[in-house]
């Protein structure tokens with residue numbers, strides 16, 4: 159029981175990560191390999207704000223805006239020119255990997271490759287007891303944020319005029335333009351939202367670890383990809399379920415089998431899902447882009 | 449409302465339009481006919497801003513378009529129903545129509561959708577189906593209806609008869625005639641000259657990137673000009 163709770167707690171982090179990736183990858187079909195670095199930069203922006211004495215909610219907002227802007231800049235400066243020239247998908251992969259290296263290097267230099275303490279004052283830390291089991295507060299908050307973000311995304315995409323425009327752009331950018339949609343604006347909005355959600359995930363990961371470093375995001379990208387593939391490409395609720403399931407799998411595999419599996423769980427999950435059920439739990443599209 | 453002057457469009461080293469001029473007046477129905485590869489699609493795509501011209505001008509209501517983005521040209525009252533219909537196949541018929549009305553200012557989208565369903569009753573029965581599951585003829589109706597949603601003053605339509613059975617082509621022809629009757633200007637590009645001339649008052653005949661002749665549909669028909677050029 160406690161293991162399942164631990165797994166769900168870990169899964170809450172993963173769900174939050176997945177929700178951030180699902181919009182750009184799952185819906186727009188862009189594999190952004192710099193997502194984890196944007197997440198890390200967002201965490202550092204929040205850390206800088208906390209150091210200035212800014213209250214936690216506002217510091218989270220600062221991190222979100224910083225990561226959102228960085229994410230939009232990545233799209234405008236690197237990806238938009240590739241789209242304009244109808245570059246093959248491979249170019250996007252290489253370009254975002256390049257950007258991720260640049261962002262990592264800048265942050266590593268700036269922090270002297272040191273791990274920084276991340277203050278937890280003001281975050282909901284500690285645990286409460288339910289039926290004799292320990293439930294960590296921070297993870298419950300993360301799950302709540304992930305669910306709210308998911309519900310918000312699903313409502314936006316399915317029920318609003320601008321969300322419909324996002325789906326039209328995702329389906330065919332030229333057609334959407336012919337219908338009067340400013341497709342670049344749609345990309346910018348999606349990248350901003352994805353960056354903001356990445357920052358939230360990064361900040362909470364930093365708060366639960368009480369530390370952050372330039373390499374904090376390493377490994378999280380693979381996890382995010384695993385979550386999306388598990389939940390189903392383009393499915394927003396799939397990101398939550400995929401995240402929780404992956405967390406539980408990871409905790410069980412580490413405690414009942416061996417902790418050496420920890421590192422490869424996400425990878426093994428991607429492989430297993432791609433082989434057994436390429437559309438994931440809720441996906442309509444197959445995850446053919448990996 | 450549309451004046452195209454000496455338009456040149458290139459794809460890399462290949463010049464697809466060698467200086468094409470044409471006009472479409474308010475409420476007028478005009479056809480561009482010509483064989484495969486003549487440059488009809490390129491011409492429509494250049495007018496709607498999807499492709500940048502290398503030289504020449506596109507003028508809409510007296511405004512020169514220059515490097516205007518496609519979505520801005522659409523908002524000036526031009527609807528382009530592209531070759532292959534470009535149905536948003538993963539969206540429902542309703543969402544396709546609503547997207548057609550995306551640039552309609554303010555409300556009025558629901559009312560406009562009701563008007564479109566009056567015009568194309570088959571769509572009313574399939575509102576919740578995905579665009580991708582419609583038949584070819586239904587998709588063409590949806591593409592036209594979606595193009596009309598924003599109340600354009602010019603509807604450009606590329607190869608409306610492509611891939612459709614003859615009986616269905618008749619339905620599409622009727623639909624286009626109804627569109628013309630509403631006072632919307634129509635610019636139709638077609639390999640099927642017979643169909644195009646039935647819809648249009650005037651026609652331009654294109655062959656490999658040039659307009660080789662133009663005139664009233666009736667005259668073109670009588671003088672067998674088409675057969676000369678399209679043989």
Ligand SMILES: Nc1ncnc2c1ncn2[C@@H]1O[C@H](COP(=O)(O)OP(=O)(O)O)[C@@H](O)[C@H]1O
Pocket residue numbers: 459462464482483484485486487488489490491
């Ligand atoms: N995207 C493209 N890239 C390169 N050449 C193209 C492209 N689209 C069309 N062409 C060329 O331009 C010419 C005109 O094509 P198109 O406008 O499609 O003619 P039509 O619609 O009359 O069949 C053809 O020679 C075609 O091969």
Ligand SMILES: [Mg+2]
Pocket residue numbers: 488489490531606607
């Ligand atoms: Mg064509």
